[in-house]
Amino acid sequence: MSVMKLSNIFMNMLGLSAIALAVACNEEERVVELRTIKAVIELPTTKTALDGPNANGVYKTVWASGDAIAVCSSDGKTSEFKLKSGENTNKGEFEGAAELGSLIAVYPYSIVKGKSGSTISVSLPEVQEYVSGNIPAGAYPMVASSDNSSFSFKNLCSVLKFRMFGDLTIKSITLTPNDSNIRVSGDAFIDINSKELVVYKDANPSVSLNCPDGVKLTSEPTDFLIVVPAQKYVGGFTITISTNEGIVVKTIKSDMTLNRSTLYPSEVFECKVGDGKDNIVFDDANFKTYIIKNFDTDGDGEISHEEAMAITKIDVDTDNIESLSGIEYMTNLTELNCEGPFVWSGYEPEEGEGKLKTLDVSKNTKLTKLYCGFNQLSSLDLTKNVQLERLRCAGNYLTSLDVSKNTELTRITAYNNRLSSIDVSNNTKLAIIDLSNNQIKSIDVSKNESLTTFNCDDNLLTELYPYNNSKLTTIYCSNNKLSSINVSKNAKLTDLAIYDNNVSEINISNNLELIHLYCDNNKISELDLSKNSKLKEVSVNDNNLTSLTVSSCPEIVFLGADNNQIKDLDISDLVALKYLNCIGNPLATLYVFEGQVDAITEMKIPSSTSIVVKGSEEPGDWADKEFWHKSLGMRFTATWCGYCPTMATSFKTAMANYPDKIELVNLHASSSNLAFSGTSLLASIFNITGYPTGIVDYRTRIGNSDIDYTAKLIVNAAKETENSYPTKTGISFRSSASNGMLNLDIKLYIKEKGDYKVTAILLEDNIIGEQNGAGNDYVHDRIARLAITGITGDEFSTTADFKTVNKHYSAALPSSLDKGNLYILVYVLKQYGSQTVIRTADYGDYYVDNAASAAVGTVQELILWGGNEDITDGGEITLN
Numbered sequence: 001m002s003v004m005k006l007s008n009i010f011m012n013m014l015g016l017s018a019i020a021l022a023v024a025c026n027e028e029e030r031v032v033e034l035r036t037i038k039a040v041i042e043l044p045t046t047k048t049a050l051d052g053p054n055a056n057g058v059y060k061t062v063w064a065s066g067d068a069i070a071v072c073s074s075d076g077k078t079s080e081f082k083l084k085s086g087e088n089t090n091k092g093e094f095e096g097a098a099e100l101g102s103l104i105a106v107y108p109y110s111i112v113k114g115k116s117g118s119t120i121s122v123s124l125p126e127v128q129e130y131v132s133g134n135i136p137a138g139a140y141p142m143v144a145s146s147d148n149s150s151f152s153f154k155n156l157c158s159v160l161k162f163r164m165f166g167d168l169t170i171k172s173i174t175l176t177p178n179d180s181n182i183r184v185s186g187d188a189f190i191d192i193n194s195k196e197l198v199v200y201k202d203a204n205p206s207v208s209l210n211c212p213d214g215v216k217l218t219s220e221p222t223d224f225l226i227v228v229p230a231q232k233y234v235g236g237f238t239i240t241i242s243t244n245e246g247i248v249v250k251t252i253k254s255d256m257t258l259n260r261s262t263l264y265p266s267e268v269f270e271c272k273v274g275d276g277k278d279n280i281v282f283d284d285a286n287f288k289t290y291i292i293k294n295f296d297t298d299g300d301g302e303i304s305h306e307e308a309m310a311i312t313k314i315d316v317d318t319d320n321i322e323s324l325s326g327i328e329y330m331t332n333l334t335e336l337n338c339e340g341p342f343v344w345s346g347y348e349p350e351e352g353e354g355k356l357k358t359l360d361v362s363k364n365t366k367l368t369k370l371y372c373g374f375n376q377l378s379s380l381d382l383t384k385n386v387q388l389e390r391l392r393c394a395g396n397y398l399t400s401l402d403v404s405k406n407t408e409l410t411r412i413t414a415y416n417n418r419l420s421s422i423d424v425s426n427n428t429k430l431a432i433i434d435l436s437n438n439q440i441k442s443i444d445v446s447k448n449e450s451l452t453t454f455n456c457d458d459n460l461l462t463e464l465y466p467y468n469n470s471k472l473t474t475i476y477c478s479n480n481k482l483s484s485i486n487v488s489k490n491a492k493l494t495d496l497a498i499y500d501n502n503v504s505e506i507n508i509s510n511n512l513e514l515i516h517l518y519c520d521n522n523k524i525s526e527l528d529l530s531k532n533s534k535l536k537e538v539s540v541n542d543n544n545l546t547s548l549t550v551s552s553c554p555e556i557v558f559l560g561a562d563n564n565q566i567k568d569l570d571i572s573d574l575v576a577l578k579y580l581n582c583i584g585n586p587l588a589t590l591y592v593f594e595g596q597v598d599a600i601t602e603m604k605i606p607s608s609t610s611i612v613v614k615g616s617e618e619p620g621d622w623a624d625k626e627f628w629h630k631s632l633g634m635r636f637t638a639t640w641c642g643y644c645p646t647m648a649t650s651f652k653t654a655m656a657n658y659p660d661k662i663e664l665v666n667l668h669a670s671s672s673n674l675a676f677s678g679t680s681l682l683a684s685i686f687n688i689t690g691y692p693t694g695i696v697d698y699r700t701r702i703g704n705s706d707i708d709y710t711a712k713l714i715v716n717a718a719k720e721t722e723n724s725y726p727t728k729t730g731i732s733f734r735s736s737a738s739n740g741m742l743n744l745d746i747k748l749y750i751k752e753k754g755d756y757k758v759t760a761i762l763l764e765d766n767i768i769g770e771q772n773g774a775g776n777d778y779v780h781d782r783i784a785r786l787a788i789t790g791i792t793g794d795e796f797s798t799t800a801d802f803k804t805v806n807k808h809y810s811a812a813l814p815s816s817l818d819k820g821n822l823y824i825l826v827y828v829l830k831q832y833g834s835q836t837v838i839r840t841a842d843y844g845d846y847y848v849d850n851a852a853s854a855a856v857g858t859v860q861e862l863i864l865w866g867g868n869e870d871i872t873d874g875g876e877i878t879l880n
Contacts, residue, residue, distance in 0.1 A: 068109035102147040155261035178235035230260035318354030340374035572614035593806030628863035631718035638672035642773035647692035650710035678791030697848040701840040757793025757829040762786035827851035
């Protein structure tokens with residue numbers, strides 16, 4: 001084969017200039033009329049066709065039959081102007097309809113897609129049609145602008161001319177930049193201001209010159225001209241010549257800058273295909289182009305046997321490759337990726353179609369990874385590939401697949417084929433099997449003890465026995481003909497999908513790790529989920545269930561139970577639930593916790609279903625007992641406040657003197673180093689004008705004074721609440737923090753019907769820092785950091801005595817907080833109603849009925865038998 005270095009055969013032969021166009025029109029603006037444009041081609045010039053060169057090395061340019069120009073007005077409208085006269089001359093008249101005023105003209109009309117602002121979108125042809133001795137028709141773009149009758153066109157591209165002789169017939173010539181980031185055809189735009197052509201980064205990486213009837217070479221040179229964008233070609237480019245006897249490839253690997261309006265001819269060379277003794281012969285031009293680009297180490301434009309043996313990995317798309325002939329010489333190949341085009345759908349690629357119909361890897365005995373999916377393969381022989389570890393042949397036409405010799409396999413992905421059976425008994429190292437969407441009636445996986453993922457969706461299975469597969473985490477066998485499945489030995493199972501089968505019962509009591517369960521459209525009448533506390537998604541639509549208990553699965557986010565026979569459903573323990581589907585059931589009652597319905601993103605239930613707050617039906621044993629009462633102390637403070645430490649000590653003294661009867665929250669002003677967003681609103685409610693100030697139970701204002709005296713005022717205020725307002729609410733709650741999120745579930749016990757509010761605040765202890773009047777090492781405790789509810793409380797009402805109310809909240813935890821020193825404070829506000837109002841000033845219609853706090857991550861149980869016990873008269877005693 002003839003070998004040439006293009007770096008030595010290109011030379012600049014010609015400078016190309018512009019064309020002047022004369023435009024005939026009147027002066028009235030924005031009027032559309034039939035117009036004639038006189039297009040005058042001046043020398044030296046190149047445009048639609050070449051004639052020359054003359055004695056000065058200049059090509060004369062003439063208009064060609066069928067030429068058309070796009071004329072764009074200022075408002076973006078584009079009109080076609082066609083050559084009326086002047087064919088084969090440098091003067092032509094074009095006729096069309098356009099508005100008056102400033103216009104932009106682009107040649108040829110066929111590439112223009114539209115005008116937007118200061119750019120014109122164009123599409124450079126990916127395939128140019130060969131014209132004997134001339135530029136391909138309609139392939140050489142120009143632009144001009146004018147607001148008068150004179151247009152000066154500017155050429156935008158370069159021209160390459162390849163001159164060759166020989167005995168072959170040329171079918172096509174393809175130019176591909178060696179830098180994969182460079183594009184040469186497809187979508188581009190013309191900058192009207194700079195008159196420059198810019199090719200988009202997602203345009204096409206090659207441009208071809210097509211010779212539809214073939215061009216027979218002779219002993220005299222034949223010219224082939226191809227138009228390319230004027231730009232720098234980093235790393236040069238590759239020319240792939242398709243002939244009647246095979247592929248000829250020429251490559252230049254040095255940088256080349258092609259200027260606009262310039263023609264670059266090559267030296268004359270003989271075009272011939274090598275004899276194959278020293279270099280590999282490839283059947284497919286595109287495959288050879290890929291191989292040359294990536295593995296031509298000596299830069300001669302060919303692949304020798306030595307270079308072929310050095311190749312260990314091939315990664316090529318087969319959307320334009322029909323044959324991988326030549327890989328038989330790449331005997332050290334360990335990884336071959338020759339998949340067709342596909343798109344991702346969920347966790348795996350969906351079907352596309354490459355052009356490979358056959359694939360012979362019998363000589364590639366060192367292969368460990370083979371990815372040949374999404375082609376048109378009807379057979380695949382892997383008997384010689386005994387080292388193969390991973391196989392993906394999905395999306396083909398395979399009717400059989402023999403992997404009996406491939407004992408090193410760890411993954412088989414063969415979905416979307418036509419397999420009726422497969423034997424994997426020799427593949428004991430398999431961890432992943434994906435055979436979905438085939439025609440398999442049975443499969444034995446008893447020898448595959450390393451198996452972690454098994455997908456056999458959309459087949460014809462009548463039975464499946466994963467007894468020996470203790471490592472399985474995922475089983476997908478939906479849309480088969482299964483009547484039963486036993487997963488009792490699969491303790492690590494996290495995902496189970498068996499929808500669209502004939503299963504009548506399923507026992508998952510041993511599957512404690514289960515997260516996703518899908519068993520829609522079966523015949524299941526009972527389902528025990530009591531052991532599956534980690535479930536997040538449960539879908540049991542279209543079965544025969546008469547009941548469904550989910551109380552042991554608090555993490556469920558999605559619950560689908562459409563079209564069953566469920567009469568009652570209790571979801572009050574599903575604190576994470578966001579999606580509930582339960583239509584098509586005789587569902588009489590849905591039990592929820594207070595506020596749960598509002599927290600659910602999507603809920604579909606029968607319109608006749610009654611929604612009942614769980615716990616509101618019958619009072620518990622708390623109804624006839626007293627609640628333990630705690631008052632709420634609020635201290636309005638700031639780090640810059642020099643008197644504030646005194647009141648802080650007063651509150652600590654009061655809490656020591658009246659133990660376990662007062663909860664405290666410290667509210668820092670917005671100007672404090674420990675500012676809290678809710679302080680301003682609370683301060684406005686209690687008319688706080690100076691710091692420090694204390695408030696007890698939303699009723700009593702506490703000023704700053706002597707420590708012991710102030711402490712006494714605080715205790716007296718707390719006792720006054722207990723004596724004047726018997727406690728009507730009990731509080732219990734649990735909280736957790738993980739992955740930066742705080743979850744809080746509150747249960748309130750209401751003895752007396754009425755209007756209430758509940759407030760929850762995140763507190764932080766042991767913050768060591770500056771405090772005016774106490775130094776830089778002051779320990780700040782019970783500091784308000786985050787309002788979990790509304791800071792003035794979330795309203796709720798009960799219409800009867802002895803009811804419970806459930807609330808669920810979640811909030812993002814600020815990363816700056818010390819997770820080990822966080823507490824939840826919950827307090828309940830009760831409306832005064834008909835009770836006597838005792839307070840320092842008018843602070844609204846509510847007072848604090850009860851309060852409780854506990855560390856984040858713990859449970860605060862309901863405390864009974866609280867409050868001050870009355871003292872009865874025991875009678876007079878006599879002393880002797």
